[in-house]
Amino acid sequence: MAQNHWLVKSEPAKYSFDDLVRDGKTVWDGVRNNQAAIYLRSMKLGDQSLYYHSQEGLAVVGIAKVVREAFPDPTDASGRFVAVEFAPVRPLPRPVTLTEMKATPALAGMAMLRQFRLSVSPITPDEWRTILGLGGEG
Numbered sequence: 001m002a003q004n005h006w007l008v009k010s011e012p013a014k015y016s017f018d019d020l021v022r023d024g025k026t027v028w029d030g031v032r033n034n035q036a037a038i039y040l041r042s043m044k045l046g047d048q049s050l051y052y053h054s055q056e057g058l059a060v061v062g063i064a065k066v067v068r069e070a071f072p073d074p075t076d077a078s079g080r081f082v083a084v085e086f087a088p089v090r091p092l093p094r095p096v097t098l099t100e101m102k103a104t105p106a107l108a109g110m111a112m113l114r115q116f117r118l119s120v121s122p123i124t125p126d127e128w129r130t131i132l133g134l135g136g137e138g
Contacts, residue, residue, distance in 0.1 A: 005123040006049035017051045017062040021088045029073045029083035036120040041070045059095035093136030106130045
């Protein structure tokens, strides 16, 4: 079965990739945007995600994987939204900045660059390979 790839954003002051590495896994909750919630529901066990630091840093800094598929978000009393659980895979050898991504023609159609406010978005296989290459994994 084909693996899907994603990009998730977190403010490093609230929960950084280093925090994920320290904790070993985390519940990705609190997502209240309907489109982002649809993407969370689409994540499958083993799918990998680029971990992007928003607000400060503005860069993809690591890779995480889904270790628990969508379940009711414990922070949502209405029961409408879901959460997933992530575990760290590895940090990128070099962060890939937003400026670099915007300047890379192969990433021009990337969902994150078109709908910047989304905290969860899909990544195509070509975008995945391009970002990993920019991050020193090529």
